[in-house]
Amino acid sequence: MATEWDVGPRLAARLTYVLKRALLDLEDLHAEYLAEVGVSGRELGVLLLLDSKGPESQQETARRLGVDRTTMVALLDGLEAKGLVARRADAADRRRNVLELTDAGQTALERAVHASDEAERQLLAGLDDAESARLRTLLTRLAPDRTKH
Template sequence: MLADEETLSQAEAARRLGVDRTTAAALVDGLEDHGPVERRRSPRDRRRNIVRLTDAGLVCLERAEAARRAAERRFLAPLDEQAAAALLRALRLLVAEEPAAK
């Protein structure tokens, strides 16, 4: 999520993750302590924190994505190409679906 948008605020990241602001602040604190993200004040609104990936964070993301792709290939190996593609489409649909309003 942070790699997709350069000016994502901490509050917006919390909303997208579905966590409260306190939890988001703790997550960002931990990531910031380890180096993959940095927090800056918004130049347009000093009350707003912008969170972005650092160069180290981008490298970490690239490694994680490579590991994900390798794991996906191993997991789908028993399926032919058509069955693997159908399973991935179905899983993406399930993840993208919003829970029905009660």
């Protein structure tokens, strides 16, 4: 009996398909677990970046995340409306906006990280700890942080 995901052996064996399926499953889990925190997976990415990099320009944040300008503005509008991120004009260059986490943003970040960790645990439930660590290591080698270059 064919199912929605019965794509045949040739497609099912393709790395692109397997990675996409895993990503879709993880996005669904993130949506479920992050819903109670009130942030999306993409918003969590912004919060995590600002937490690790400190106040940063809107343009630089978008570049680091690989997000286009329009999408970044929408993400920041949402985070700002929730009181999680503050935008202010850069004192050195008033044409630039600088972003920083608010106190509420820091609190939401901690809750969201916990929820995200649980989503990842659910996705990786079929792997033992060593396999999960190995998967992360291999994926990191395949997709290095390109912002460092």
